[in-house]
Amino acid sequence: MRRGILVGPVLPNWREPCEQVEPPGGLERLNLIGRRIAPVTLTARILSQGDELTTGATQDTNAGWLARFLWERGAWVLGIASAPDDLEAISRLYTEAARDCDLFVSTGGLGPTDDDYSAEAAAKTAGVGLREDADAARRVRAWFRRMNRPMPECNLKQARFPEGAEILENPVGTAPGFAMTIGRARAFFFPGVPRELYVMAEKHLAPWLVARGARPSLRRRFHCCGVGESTLQERLEGLRAPEGIRIGYKTWMPFNSVVLYGDPGVAAAADAMAGLGAEVRNRLGEDCFGEDEATLASVVGGLLQARGWTVGVAESCTAGMAAAMLTEVPGSSAWVRGGVVAYASGLKTGLLGVPEALLAAHGAVSEEVARAMAEGARRTAGADAGIGITGIAGPDGGTPEKPVGMVCFGLATPHETLARTVRYGDRGRALVRTLAAATALDWLRRRLAGGG
Amino acid sequence: MRRGILVGPVLPNWREPCEQVEPPGGLERLNLIGRRIAPVTLTARILSQGDELTTGATQDTNAGWLARFLWERGAWVLGIASAPDDLEAISRLYTEAARDCDLFVSTGGLGPTDDDYSAEAAAKTAGVGLREDADAARRVRAWFRRMNRPMPECNLKQARFPEGAEILENPVGTAPGFAMTIGRARAFFFPGVPRELYVMAEKHLAPWLVARGARPSLRRRFHCCGVGESTLQERLEGLRAPEGIRIGYKTWMPFNSVVLYGDPGVAAAADAMAGLGAEVRNRLGEDCFGEDEATLASVVGGLLQARGWTVGVAESCTAGMAAAMLTEVPGSSAWVRGGVVAYASGLKTGLLGVPEALLAAHGAVSEEVARAMAEGARRTAGADAGIGITGIAGPDGGTPEKPVGMVCFGLATPHETLARTVRYGDRGRALVRTLAAATALDWLRRRLAGGG
Numbered sequence: 001m002r003r004g005i006l007v008g009p010v011l012p013n014w015r016e017p018c019e020q021v022e023p024p025g026g027l028e029r030l031n032l033i034g035r036r037i038a039p040v041t042l043t044a045r046i047l048s049q050g051d052e053l054t055t056g057a058t059q060d061t062n063a064g065w066l067a068r069f070l071w072e073r074g075a076w077v078l079g080i081a082s083a084p085d086d087l088e089a090i091s092r093l094y095t096e097a098a099r100d101c102d103l104f105v106s107t108g109g110l111g112p113t114d115d116d117y118s119a120e121a122a123a124k125t126a127g128v129g130l131r132e133d134a135d136a137a138r139r140v141r142a143w144f145r146r147m148n149r150p151m152p153e154c155n156l157k158q159a160r161f162p163e164g165a166e167i168l169e170n171p172v173g174t175a176p177g178f179a180m181t182i183g184r185a186r187a188f189f190f191p192g193v194p195r196e197l198y199v200m201a202e203k204h205l206a207p208w209l210v211a212r213g214a215r216p217s218l219r220r221r222f223h224c225c226g227v228g229e230s231t232l233q234e235r236l237e238g239l240r241a242p243e244g245i246r247i248g249y250k251t252w253m254p255f256n257s258v259v260l261y262g263d264p265g266v267a268a269a270a271d272a273m274a275g276l277g278a279e280v281r282n283r284l285g286e287d288c289f290g291e292d293e294a295t296l297a298s299v300v301g302g303l304l305q306a307r308g309w310t311v312g313v314a315e316s317c318t319a320g321m322a323a324a325m326l327t328e329v330p331g332s333s334a335w336v337r338g339g340v341v342a343y344a345s346g347l348k349t350g351l352l353g354v355p356e357a358l359l360a361a362h363g364a365v366s367e368e369v370a371r372a373m374a375e376g377a378r379r380t381a382g383a384d385a386g387i388g389i390t391g392i393a394g395p396d397g398g399t400p401e402k403p404v405g406m407v408c409f410g411l412a413t414p415h416e417t418l419a420r421t422v423r424y425g426d427r428g429r430a431l432v433r434t435l436a437a438a439t440a441l442d443w444l445r446r447r448l449a450g451g452g
Numbered sequence: 453m454r455r456g457i458l459v460g461p462v463l464p465n466w467r468e469p470c471e472q473v474e475p476p477g478g479l480e481r482l483n484l485i486g487r488r489i490a491p492v493t494l495t496a497r498i499l500s501q502g503d504e505l506t507t508g509a510t511q512d513t514n515a516g517w518l519a520r521f522l523w524e525r526g527a528w529v530l531g532i533a534s535a536p537d538d539l540e541a542i543s544r545l546y547t548e549a550a551r552d553c554d555l556f557v558s559t560g561g562l563g564p565t566d567d568d569y570s571a572e573a574a575a576k577t578a579g580v581g582l583r584e585d586a587d588a589a590r591r592v593r594a595w596f597r598r599m600n601r602p603m604p605e606c607n608l609k610q611a612r613f614p615e616g617a618e619i620l621e622n623p624v625g626t627a628p629g630f631a632m633t634i635g636r637a638r639a640f641f642f643p644g645v646p647r648e649l650y651v652m653a654e655k656h657l658a659p660w661l662v663a664r665g666a667r668p669s670l671r672r673r674f675h676c677c678g679v680g681e682s683t684l685q686e687r688l689e690g691l692r693a694p695e696g697i698r699i700g701y702k703t704w705m706p707f708n709s710v711v712l713y714g715d716p717g718v719a720a721a722a723d724a725m726a727g728l729g730a731e732v733r734n735r736l737g738e739d740c741f742g743e744d745e746a747t748l749a750s751v752v753g754g755l756l757q758a759r760g761w762t763v764g765v766a767e768s769c770t771a772g773m774a775a776a777m778l779t780e781v782p783g784s785s786a787w788v789r790g791g792v793v794a795y796a797s798g799l800k801t802g803l804l805g806v807p808e809a810l811l812a813a814h815g816a817v818s819e820e821v822a823r824a825m826a827e828g829a830r831r832t833a834g835a836d837a838g839i840g841i842t843g844i845a846g847p848d849g850g851t852p853e854k855p856v857g858m859v860c861f862g863l864a865t866p867h868e869t870l871a872r873t874v875r876y877g878d879r880g881r882a883l884v885r886t887l888a889a890a891t892a893l894d895w896l897r898r899r900l901a902g903g904g
Contacts, residue, residue: 057700
């Protein structure tokens with residue numbers, strides 16, 4: 001537990017170095033500050049199995065997904081564990097979980113081959129036998145018929161379950177799951193295929209949690225772009241997290257978010273969340289580009305549409321990333337015209353009309369050229385707003401005056417043309433490019449929101 | 453363990469549905485087939501702690517990274533486990549690991565706050581006290597001085613270690629790690645910040661493994677684009693994996709790889725790997741775009757440079773993704789000219805010179821238009837090769853004749869202009885766009901490699 005519940009006194013200065021790290025695969029990182037919120041309704045464990053996990057061939061993304069699934073629905077996870085494909089190791093995990101929690105969820109090991117041990121280990125742990133389920137066997141056979149493939153006999157293994165188990169339909173795959181009571185725990189066995197797990201947890205686990213009286217956690221998120229975690233903390237300095245509320249800071253490059261978690265066990269938490277949320281929004285001001293499910297591109301799109309505007313993009317170092325980010329939004333063709341990837345200088349002059357003299361005088365990476373690129377993007381794409389991006393992504397090409405990580409931006413509207421420079425530092429080609437594309441979109445958002 | 457060591461008889465037909473699933477965050481998935489390769493030199497466990505893990509706020513990517521790190525260096529991981537910020541729960545993990553393995557690695561819990569329990573739990577498990585290390589305390593103070601920040605007193609907690617612990621330098625952050633012997637295990641305690649973990653594992657753990665005689669695993673990878681896992685399996689059908697070799701299939705959208713793992717404990721494995729690798733390469737033929745560390749863009753770049761060619765891109769539905777992918781390669785400005793993001797029809801006609809009549813007759817998503825876009829990309833970008841991409845990414849805009857997921861490609865060189873259509877199916881806007889960008893690059897690669 002962190003000391004106190006004020007954000008100020010527990011400012012984790014020591015965390016500074018981790019701010020600049022992009023998690024592998026772009027996964028989210030979250031620093032939680034304030035009282036732990038532990039729903040007391042139910043306790044749970046998350047178990048998985050497979051040599052692919054213990055040899056690092058596959059990241060166990062299921063565990064993280066399930067942890068959030070359970071936490072959001074009011075269960076407190078006592079532990080997460082993976083074992084290799086080994087009957088003894090898996091049985092040991094089940095035995096421990098059956099002893100100290102209300103439910104456990106096991107993923108994987110439901111397949112037809114000899115290293116799929118879930119049913120066997122569950123039966124062994126519960127001290128019961130295995131029996132073939134006629135319905136399940138019929139469904140497995142039907143699946144192979146539908147796919148027009150011969151069925152290897154071992155696939156019938158997927159139809160054998162511990163005696164007394166409740167068989168759980170798998171609407172999106174061949175391997176059904178099952179649930180049974182072992183020790184003091186209700187145990188759920190789901191496939192390891194993520195898509196199948198997601199569907200089955202919603203279908204079979206969520207209703208069970210509700211029936212057992214679990215109270216969902218509360219969550220509000222406030223998203224920023226280009227504002228570091230330590231800056232966010234300063235902005236919220238002295239802000240009191242009321243009883244039952246926890247404040248977190250999440251980094252998901254190139255974005256940062258303030259996250260409020262509310263304990264559903266505290267009666268006043270929902271009202272307190274609303275009040276604290278309003279204060280957070282107030283303090284972040286225009287740095288907050290959106291809340292909860294909003295994305296930067298969707299917010300930009302909404303602002304453009306509100307004015308009846310379109311946008312065009314001229315990109316050098318990002319080479320299409322800003323355009324790609326804008327068009328992640330379905331229906332973005334209503335407000336994205338397109339643009340030019342001007343990687344070679346010839347395209348800056350030829351397509352975008354950047355004067356040769358400007359390039360010669362200031363260099364391709366300069367505010368002057370960024371400005372001309374933005375105006376060229378507007379004109380060339382026939383758009384109301386134009387964005388220009390030119391910079392040095394690295395690893396080579398830097399000079400003392402223009403180091404790796406320096407990016408110049410231009411922004412052109414019917415009213416004005418602006419330019420600015422950001423130095424991201426030599427943080428890796430991929431990260432510099434991602435940050436630059438997001439910065440360009442966020443700048444456009446700020447101008448549109450500010451009435452510029 | 454899978455049955456047998458032939459790829460043919462254990463074809464996992466039952467896995468079919470999982471092929472089309474993109475793991476959250478684009479992480480790798482790997483299906484292993486053949487005998488388990490378990491190096492017997494050392495056994496290990498991977499432990500981590502933090503409410504952020506057990507509430508699903510953060511994915512424990514450290515565990516997967518360490519699992520691969522240990523496996524590749526010859527240690528067999530017996531289990532992976534996470535506990536919340538709870539002294540009892542963490543001590544229990546340490547106690548169990550100290551009992552049954554040669555080493556364990558704990559990540560996280562080295563910070564200055566009250567919920568950082570690694571040192572305390574390690575001391576408790578080993579039955580020793582904590583003492584402050586003068587050197588470490590000095591380093592923490594110096595870090596704050598360098599950052600020009602006042603040091604909260606609690607940060608000195610990072611300088612307290614179990615008695616007898618070996619302190620491990622952290623070259624990239626404030627919290628040092630430590631190592632000590634607990635029970636039969638050598639225990640390593642590293643920070644949870646990924647970048648710090650990576651550096652410290654290389655610096656402190658890797659040499660220890662070598663000194664303890666661990667033999668590194670062998671690995672070869674053969675990468676393909678647009679070839680499904682079941683097709684790869686068919687291509688390798690009947691191929692014998694010799695003793696000590698395991699064949700895996702890895703999906704990392706939009707790519708698939710055949711992966712050979714070699715058991716360093718089998719004397720002939722290295723030779724057998726070379727022989728099997730040659731056969732795999734032979735069977736995959738031109739479908740294999742590269743091996744090991746090669747990326748599709750780097751291979752395309754190499755082929756272009758070998759001819760002294762440059763490339764230009766005209767993108768509609770991918771809106772810059774193909775250009776962005778090409779320019780992921782450092783130094784790609786030598787062979788990428790740039791291109792046009794022609795999201796609006798006006799840019800297809802205006803910038804790329806696609807005739808209005810062609811658009812009217814065939815529609816924007818057609819091979820005729822893709823061909824004209826590719827030629828326009830060549831001409832506009834002043835490049836030797838031109839790529840055109842136009843399609844329906846969805847979720848809307850599909851028709852019975854041109855459904856969501858249908859993408860047309862054009863490819864123009866000094867010698868020819870080609871067009872083709874791929875139907876990816878309605879698999880989500882993001883995935884269709886990613887697949888389309890990769891398909892375009894792979895098609896260019898095949899033409900360049902084939903002498904077209």
